[in-house]
Amino acid sequence: MKLSRKFIIILGIVLLLIYPLIETKDFRIFLTNRALLHAILVSGLVFLTGFAGQISLGQAGFYAIGAYGTALLTTRLGLPIPVGIIGGTLLSLVAGLILSVPSFTLKAFFLSLVTISFGQVVWIIIINAIPLTGGPGGLFGIPQFHIGDYFFGNKAYYYVFLAILCISILLMYRIKHSYIGRSMFAINDDEIAAESCGISSKKAKVFAFGFSSSLAGLAGALYAHFAGFLSPEPFAFGESANFVAMAVIGGLKHMSGGIIGGVTLTFLPELLKFKGWETYYLLVTSLIAILFVVLLPEGLGPNLSKLLDKIFGSRKDMTQTLHHIRKGSNR
Amino acid sequence: MNLSDVVQNFASGMSIGCTYGLIGLGVVFLWQSIERINFANISSAMLSAYLFYTFYSNLKLGFVFSFVFSIALLALYGLALRYLIYEPINRRGGARMEFIVATLMMCTLWLTLIIVIYGGLPKPFPPVFGSSVDLVEIWGIRLPKFYFYIFAVVILLMAFLQFLLGKTLVGKFFRATAQNATAAQLMGININFSRSLAFMLSTTIVGIAGILLAPVYFVSLDLGGGSIGVKGFASAVMGGLIDPYGTLLGGLVLGMLENFSTLFISSTYRDVISFCTLVTAILIKPSGIFNWAGDKDK
Amino acid sequence: MSVLLETQKLTKAFGGVLANNEVDIKIKNGTITALIGPNGSGKTTFINQVSGVMKPTSGCIVFDGRDITKLEGYQYARLGIGRTFQRINLFNSLSVVENVLAARLKFFTSSFLNVFLTTSRLKKEEEKQFEYSMKLLKLLGLEKEAFECPTSLPYGKRRALEIARALALEPELLLLDEPAAGMTKDEFKGIMQIMLLLKERGITMLLVEHTMEFVRGVSDWVYVLNFGRVICEGKFEDIEKDPNVIEAYLGEEDMQ
Numbered sequence: 001m002k003l004s005r006k007f008i009i010i011l012g013i014v015l016l017l018i019y020p021l022i023e024t025k026d027f028r029i030f031l032t033n034r035a036l037l038h039a040i041l042v043s044g045l046v047f048l049t050g051f052a053g054q055i056s057l058g059q060a061g062f063y064a065i066g067a068y069g070t071a072l073l074t075t076r077l078g079l080p081i082p083v084g085i086i087g088g089t090l091l092s093l094v095a096g097l098i099l100s101v102p103s104f105t106l107k108a109f110f111l112s113l114v115t116i117s118f119g120q121v122v123w124i125i126i127i128n129a130i131p132l133t134g135g136p137g138g139l140f141g142i143p144q145f146h147i148g149d150y151f152f153g154n155k156a157y158y159y160v161f162l163a164i165l166c167i168s169i170l171l172m173y174r175i176k177h178s179y180i181g182r183s184m185f186a187i188n189d190d191e192i193a194a195e196s197c198g199i200s201s202k203k204a205k206v207f208a209f210g211f212s213s214s215l216a217g218l219a220g221a222l223y224a225h226f227a228g229f230l231s232p233e234p235f236a237f238g239e240s241a242n243f244v245a246m247a248v249i250g251g252l253k254h255m256s257g258g259i260i261g262g263v264t265l266t267f268l269p270e271l272l273k274f275k276g277w278e279t280y281y282l283l284v285t286s287l288i289a290i291l292f293v294v295l296l297p298e299g300l301g302p303n304l305s306k307l308l309d310k311i312f313g314s315r316k317d318m319t320q321t322l323h324h325i326r327k328g329s330n331r
Numbered sequence: 332m333n334l335s336d337v338v339q340n341f342a343s344g345m346s347i348g349c350t351y352g353l354i355g356l357g358v359v360f361l362w363q364s365i366e367r368i369n370f371a372n373i374s375s376a377m378l379s380a381y382l383f384y385t386f387y388s389n390l391k392l393g394f395v396f397s398f399v400f401s402i403a404l405l406a407l408y409g410l411a412l413r414y415l416i417y418e419p420i421n422r423r424g425g426a427r428m429e430f431i432v433a434t435l436m437m438c439t440l441w442l443t444l445i446i447v448i449y450g451g452l453p454k455p456f457p458p459v460f461g462s463s464v465d466l467v468e469i470w471g472i473r474l475p476k477f478y479f480y481i482f483a484v485v486i487l488l489m490a491f492l493q494f495l496l497g498k499t500l501v502g503k504f505f506r507a508t509a510q511n512a513t514a515a516q517l518m519g520i521n522i523n524f525s526r527s528l529a530f531m532l533s534t535t536i537v538g539i540a541g542i543l544l545a546p547v548y549f550v551s552l553d554l555g556g557g558s559i560g561v562k563g564f565a566s567a568v569m570g571g572l573i574d575p576y577g578t579l580l581g582g583l584v585l586g587m588l589e590n591f592s593t594l595f596i597s598s599t600y601r602d603v604i605s606f607c608t609l610v611t612a613i614l615i616k617p618s619g620i621f622n623w624a625g626d627k628d629k
Numbered sequence: 630m631s632v633l634l635e636t637q638k639l640t641k642a643f644g645g646v647l648a649n650n651e652v653d654i655k656i657k658n659g660t661i662t663a664l665i666g667p668n669g670s671g672k673t674t675f676i677n678q679v680s681g682v683m684k685p686t687s688g689c690i691v692f693d694g695r696d697i698t699k700l701e702g703y704q705y706a707r708l709g710i711g712r713t714f715q716r717i718n719l720f721n722s723l724s725v726v727e728n729v730l731a732a733r734l735k736f737f738t739s740s741f742l743n744v745f746l747t748t749s750r751l752k753k754e755e756e757k758q759f760e761y762s763m764k765l766l767k768l769l770g771l772e773k774e775a776f777e778c779p780t781s782l783p784y785g786k787r788r789a790l791e792i793a794r795a796l797a798l799e800p801e802l803l804l805l806d807e808p809a810a811g812m813t814k815d816e817f818k819g820i821m822q823i824m825l826l827l828k829e830r831g832i833t834m835l836l837v838e839h840t841m842e843f844v845r846g847v848s849d850w851v852y853v854l855n856f857g858r859v860i861c862e863g864k865f866e867d868i869e870k871d872p873n874v875i876e877a878y879l880g881e882e883d884m885q
Contacts, residue, residue: 179731186720192682199706
């Protein structure tokens with residue numbers, strides 16, 4: 001059974017790598033790219049809310065800061081794209097560090113309200129600071145990725161986003177299985193007990209907010225260049241709500257939560273957009289999302305893991321080689 | 332700006348503020364019972380307005396019937412929220428985040444459903460509270476009759492709640508359960524009933540607020556959107572999530588702030604006022620600026 | 630014998646109620662000091678302040694000659710004050726060994742960059758701390774359950790894990806908040822053994838307990854609290870005869 005599992009993993013990796021080459025509809029690759037960006041952002045959210053236990057209903061704000069940050073740096077200041085992306089991500093990081101401060105003293109309900117307010121304030125600024133952001137009219141002319149004269153199309157972006165997603169997940173994995181990850185889970189389970197173990201809950205929260213806002217900002221910056229133009233819609237509160245839904249549906253305590261949730265909720269509405277259902281697809285999407293949450297509150301991630309365990313047998317052999325993994329773990 | 336204008340603004344701020352306070356009450360009741368935020372309750376205002384509109388304008392069923400029936404349906408909505416969302420999530424080990432997401436999705440669900448059924452354009456609210464030119468004159472100042480209807484409804488409602496929760500046995504059980512469910516259970520109090528009551532009360536109160544707000548906001552999607560929710564939260568926070576009178580007062584303050592600020596800032600920034608109030612209230616005193624009921628015993 | 634921890638006029642007020650009223654307690658190095666008193670006398674409030682969970686309303690806490698009153702909660706732990714909780718507060722998302730590892734945080738010198746790049750420095754540190762944690766678990770008979778989830782452990786083992794976690798800090802002072810709660814006589818005898826063993830290794834302890842037999846068996850010195858004030862202190866044999874103490878416990882069944 002060990003062999004089977006390895007085989008499936010290799011097959012999966014191969015499929016991921018050749019997907020754009022075998023896909024015929026460019027639109028679907030476009031959609032996959034959006035799903036990948038969502039996966040990056042939501043993975044950060046899973047880290048913040050699932051691992052460290054801090055609610056954030058304003059991730060769209062960080063997404064926006066990253067996006068408009070790089071847009072302004074590259075269009076108004078004419079800086080090269082990598083500088084723009086790093087700049088956008090850094091701006092988002094700083095915003096995240098600032099937003100961590102209320103989390104020190106506020107309880108969950110109040111923190112959620114502050115994060116909602118943050119997201120809304122960013123959005124209101126985008127809409128109203130027209131000379132800066134173009135407002136509802138939009139901000140155009142954001143440079144696309146290019147190497148020399150070759151401009152990236154959907155296929156090329158796919159590989160870039162996939163690579164960045166993999167790096168992000170790798171980072172998350174390393175963090176989770178280190179003293180930082182343990183501190184996150186500790187303050188989530190019991191903040192007072194964590195402090196009594198010498199864990200500074202403040203430092204942990206700062207890290208959690210910083211990490212998740214950086215990922216969100218990075219996703220935003222990538223989105224700006226990918227789309228070529230920005231308008232306020234992708235940054236409204238509804239998007240923050242969607243991101244949280246992706247995190248919950250994917251699985252809050254699960255490494256793959258961001259990926260599963262991001263992919264599922266990006267594709268689901270599109271799948272429902274068939275003829276005659278244009279008015280209904282959003283309705284059905286929210287209905288299905290509610291059903292997922294109510295029937296599978298721990299998320300799809302853990303359930304898929306259990307399913308895989310049933311098919312391939314649980315990964316007992318991993319326990320002894322890697323100290324930190326529980327027996328038959330579905331984390 | 333003369334005295335008449337000031338009093339006008341004052342009165343309109345007060346009357347809208349009352350409704351904000353009611354929405355805040357909806358938040359407080361449920362919070363006291365289950366310590367969760369129910370975003371799906373935000374839709375209650377929109378639902379009741381559309382229901383009332385349908386019964387009154389489309390089906391021509393008369394004021395009393397339309398009102399009572401709308402509110403009754405809202406009470407059922409509260410029960411449905413409990414048994415279709417809250418309980419299943421709890422039973423399967425879900426907690427705060429899962430409930431938040433499910434209720435947020437419910438908000439979207441209602442918004443999209445309303446668009447499908449009624450279309451996205453706002454509908455005018457029937458002049459059941461008198462038209463906007465129906466004025467009452469007090470000391471030479473003319474105020475729309477409508478404001479007084481709002482005050483009347485709110486006062487009656489508060490009196491009813493005070494009676495229900497303060498004097499009746501049902502009410503005592505409700506408060507006991509809110510403060511300590513385990514102890515209440517041990518004393519044989521039916522926490523099941525109390526919990527259902529909390530859900531129903533919270534949606535009904537917001538539903539009533541929705542009908543009162545509809546003349547100003549129109550029967551529209553705005554009633555089910557975030558801005559209403561924010562106003563409710565701001566009022567609830569100012570009341571410390573526990574003091575109903577503080578919540579009402581918070582709503583009044585917010586209503587006044589909004590009204591007077593639009594004299595100086597353009598109305599596009601009106602929502603920013605509610606946000607700023609909310610954030611300020613949280614940062615200054617999360618236990619509630621107008622909280623005289625004290626902290627819930629932990 | 631020197632004093633490891635001392636509180637001076639320690640006071641904590643909740644609204645109008647003085648949970649701790651000018652409490653002066655001295656915990657001597659290398660001893661087991663017990664804090665007893667009827668329910669509601671302020672024992673847990675005292676431990677909460679001395680462990681940094683709560684900030685006093687007035688008064689100060691001096692640890693190893695240093696005033697630590699104004700420090701943050703986690704700094705108390707970093708300085709060498711560990712504690713267990715009345716109701717077991719374990720990290721249920723972490724495995725048993727990870728619970729202990731979590732408390733080894735202060736011995737990690739790697740920064741987050743080391744984590745991102747998974748340098749050999751981090752790997753070595755994780756190995757080292759893992760070995761240490763396993764040794765600690767072995768000491769408390771928990772090595773077989775190292776990779777289990779804490780919720781699957783029986784009550785007694787969960788208590789032991791709490792103690793293991795607190796010991797992972799290598800504390801100079803260990804605060805135990807009702808470690809024998811909910812245990813049978815045989816079970817708490819095990820805890821008593823552990824405490825005496827720790828005392829031999831030079832760890833100072835403060836014990837809050839209700840079960841008098843337990844207190845009698847391990848404590849070198851006893852403070853009695855009632856209504857937030859210290860009403861008596863001394864050796865157990867002496868205070869159990871004190872009329873103030875008996876009166877405070879009138880109606881309490883533990884005083885047997």
